[in-house]
Amino acid sequence: MVHGVMPVPSDPTAPRPRLTRERVLGCALGVADAGGIASLTIRSLAAELGVKPMSVYHHVANKEAILDGIVDLVFAEMELVPHHADGSWRDQVVLRARATRHALRRHPWAMGLLESRGTPGPATLRHEEETIRILREAGFSVEMTAHASALLDSFVCGFAVQEAARHFGVTSTMPNDERGDSSPVDPETYPHLAEMAEKHMLRPGYDFGEEFQLGLDLILGALNRAAHAGHLPPS
Amino acid sequence: MVHGVMPVPSDPTAPRPRLTRERVLGCALGVADAGGIASLTIRSLAAELGVKPMSVYHHVANKEAILDGIVDLVFAEMELVPHHADGSWRDQVVLRARATRHALRRHPWAMGLLESRGTPGPATLRHEEETIRILREAGFSVEMTAHASALLDSFVCGFAVQEAARHFGVTSTMPNDERGDSSPVDPETYPHLAEMAEKHMLRPGYDFGEEFQLGLDLILGALNRAAHAGHLPPS
DNA sequence: CCACTCTACCGTACTAAGTACGAGTCGGCT
């Protein structure tokens, strides 16, 4: 044998460029995206990396650390938008909100993990810092910034949850043309839900995602008004 | 022996009143609340029920069904508020939003489960039906109802996520009086976040929960205005 | 050039958890 060390070197140049924490976390994110968070196991991850399970433990403490890591990777993904410091605060908030939503859409499991993780990673903190910075530098008071960021974060996170859990009820495209009585949404039991589904969602051009911009605009308009009034008016 | 069947009948009246699906799910909810969703295993559940693991499988198909079941139980908990059909639509929405938030606060793991569950249970559907009913009967158009419910649900869900994942950064009450450089929030790196923490949160009387009513009021005010205008104005 | 050692990787094996399979148990009904 000329270089008889690697068992089956399909490519002489190392097909395994060495394991690092970054490679482990990046691959973990890929596995979670591909097959859902439940499919991310130490063994599946190791297989994807081309190593044996116990090898990953030299780069992460345990699976919890991996979950913390990929959640922070998702937040890091949100930072890739240009800062656009020249735009108005509304434009800046909209840009960040869109980036956040898109990242959470690419990784629907991320919101589900947030609850279990106690300590946020650096990217997560930078994300919060940035939101607060935009509002503060726009002239919002400390209190108003707290209210605004809580409201905006809640909306963006909640929207992501809705999108992740989105279920399409009613008969929809399912080929049960003969009265599916076990249909998810029974018009008898849930008349308004059925009406909403029939007359609005389920329509050819309907896209739930458009509700994001609508809701965001409404919140921003109200925040703008509240900021000018110096408080949060009752109506 | 008088009734020599039960091996160790510490109490002659059956200490195990028979297993039912309701008892299984109710107990599962209790276990999840007590020790977190991760502590809910078939074995821990069986132990709590006073039976052997395999016994629960005669009342639920598998663990997935248990998770579906307790999520629906949480939604069922939200229905316990009086309907107050005589109040204004705003009052009705506020009442329901508060009930939703409180239920999600009692069961912080619920939001994390939503993502994985594809098919909503009956209580979940009733919950959505009720929200839509309130808005429709208040005179909202179908489109406007869709926008409003998406916005409201997003806010309430998102707020619940924030509360569940709430972390208290900065040095706070931790006794690291000698420059905790590994402190969760470093004022050098996150100046605005640190300012926000120091000057607003972390204050004696601060309660993040109050942001809920504030945000809800702001959204409702904006919805009210948008409904009167017949559309969603840009500001 | 040779130990010595540190780093990265891996083999083995233990534990916990989900659950398939089939057997035992018990109350009621024919």
Add this chain to the structure above:
DNA sequence: AGCCGACTCGTACTTAGTACGGTAGAGTGG
């Protein structure tokens, strides 16, 4: 009495996390 169906459980297989110790190869000082 004998059968039946609903309920419970014992056993055991499988997957997953990971503790523990081994090993190989790259340095490093003598």
